[in-house]
Amino acid sequence: NAGVTQTPKFQVLKTGQSMTLQCAQDMNHEYMSWYRQDPGMGLRLIHYSVGAGITDQGEVPNGYNVSRSTTEDFPLRLLSAAPSQTSVYFCASSSPGQGMPLHFGNGTRLTVT
Amino acid sequence: AQSVTQPDIHITVSEGASLELRCNYSYGATPYLFWYVQSPGQGLQLLLKYFSGDTLVQGIKGFEAEFKRSQSSFNLRKPSVHWSDAAEYFCAVGDSLNFNKFYFGSGTKLNVKP
Numbered sequence: 001n002a003g004v005t006q007t008p009k010f011q012v013l014k015t016g017q018s019m020t021l022q023c024a025q026d027m028n029h030e031y032m033s034w035y036r037q038d039p040g041m042g043l044r045l046i047h048y049s050v051g052a053g054i055t056d057q058g059e060v061p062n063g064y065n066v067s068r069s070t071t072e073d074f075p076l077r078l079l080s081a082a083p084s085q086t087s088v089y090f091c092a093s094s095s096p097g098q099g100m101p102l103h104f105g106n107g108t109r110l111t112v113t
Numbered sequence: 114a115q116s117v118t119q120p121d122i123h124i125t126v127s128e129g130a131s132l133e134l135r136c137n138y139s140y141g142a143t144p145y146l147f148w149y150v151q152s153p154g155q156g157l158q159l160l161l162k163y164f165s166g167d168t169l170v171q172g173i174k175g176f177e178a179e180f181k182r183s184q185s186s187f188n189l190r191k192p193s194v195h196w197s198d199a200a201e202y203f204c205a206v207g208d209s210l211n212f213n214k215f216y217f218g219s220g221t222k223l224n225v226k227p
Contacts, residue, residue: 004156031213040122042203042217043157050213058214090156096212099145099164102205104156 002026006091006105013081013112021076021108023091029103031094032074036060036087037107043090049074050096081112115140117206119218126194127226134189134221136204145207146187147215148178152200160202163187174198199225 007022025032033048045058049068063085065077074093078085088109092102116139126132138144145164149157161172168180178189187204201222208214 033213035217040219042117042119042219043205043215044217045214048213092157094213098209098212099162099207100212101147101159101162101207102157102215104149104158106154106156 004091004093004103004105006089006108008108009106011108011110013078013110015081015083015112017081018077018079019081021078021089021091021110023074023076023105024072025074025091025093025103026072027093027095027103028071029093030071030096031100032068033058033092033102034064034066034074034076035090035092037090038087046076046089078110081110083112086110086112115206115208115216117204117216117218119202119204119221121221122219123222123224125224125226128196129193132189132191132194132198132223134202134204134223136187136189136218137185138187138204138206138216139185140206140216142209144187145209146178146180147205147207148172148176148187148189149203149205150174150200151203151220157203160189194223194225196225196227199223 034046035043047066049055091105118137147162148160204218
């Protein structure tokens, strides 16, 4: 019962470096999304995907890229990291349909110095 | 615009006492409402959800929540808190027009006194 798997769990980057946060799910969910969690702000949607080959922007997409080549994987790319991107990142997936809940990974804690 | 408000940032209750966590939402259509719990270093786990029907919904770990349309609220309750309930709780609204979009409150951190 892997569910949603995120790697790495922790990452420290220097300003300007790039990296990819990995997310994989084994529940055959069509919907996948990335959130960032900052103190006092809850979770904010970065990007989401409704299926392979289809992505769209959420509430805070600037500085992040995504692609969805398979149903299982939904990586999040930071092309040039900035200190403002220090956060905890969560990947989530869900089945399509009304009222279907999100299933979350355990998060990636990213620090940009 | 859609929004979710959790007015209490921190709450401390004694073990065995009752608990109510507040959640108010702003959403134009019929909302899908959720409560999630997050333990330290973990992802969010679904406690319960309201989609339609009975406005009092039961969840896991003895939690329940009541949807009150007139008050735009979806408060979470538990009659007797256990030390293991100490965590952060998030209320969320699901977008009924775009099923992949959810709007989260800022969270309420629950501390349980022995």
